[in-house]
Amino acid sequence: MLKIKKELIDQIKKQAEEGYPYEICGFLIGKIDYNTDTTEAVEIYQVENQNKERANDRFQIAPKDYIKVENYADKKGLSIVGIYHTHPDHPDEPSATDLMFAQPDMSYIIMSVKNKKASNWRSWKLDKDRFIEEKVEIL
Numbered sequence: 460m461l462k463i464k465k466e467l468i469d470q471i472k473k474q475a476e477e478g479y480p481y482e483i484c485g486f487l488i489g490k491i492d493y494n495t496d497t498t499e500a501v502e503i504y505q506v507e508n509q510n511k512e513r514a515n516d517r518f519q520i521a522p523k524d525y526i527k528v529e530n531y532a533d534k535k536g537l538s539i540v541g542i543y544h545t546h547p548d549h550p551d552e553p554s555a556t557d558l559m560f561a562q563p564d565m566s567y568i569i570m571s572v573k574n575k576k577a578s579n580w581r582s583w584k585l586d587k588d589r590f591i592e593e594k595v596e597i598l
């Protein structure tokens with residue numbers, strides 16, 4: 460389960476609409492409790508989408524941004540617990556490319572943006588070789 464504050468979702472919505480028609484992306488920062496399989500996201504950190512050729516339907520995060528955000532989280536005693544990105548004019552379901560780059564234990568929030576308006580979103584988690592929808596609790 461993913462627990463996330465409403466204000467963080469609102470921030471993602473705002474970034475999603477500002478970035479339209481391109482995909483925006485960023486990290487979820489927080490803590491994972493492996494005993495209860497609960498992830499709590501307490502902050503988000505937007506990074507640049509490095510994919511310029513197909514920014515409308517692809518996103519890519521630079522290794523230096525991973526390191527930067529990891530260090531940032533580490534200083535606060537937190538970790539990277541997930542990644543969020545948008546699907547401009549596409550549903551909030553993971554693509555084949557999303558699956559290819561997915562890592563275990565991470566929460567993947569995908570937000571659909573339709574005609575510049577943030578729409579449905581869901582969180583996904585890797586289960587062996589496929590994505591399953593993750594339960595979300597808004598705090």
Ligand SMILES: [Zn+2]
Pocket residue numbers: 544545546553554557569
């Ligand atoms: Zn995607």
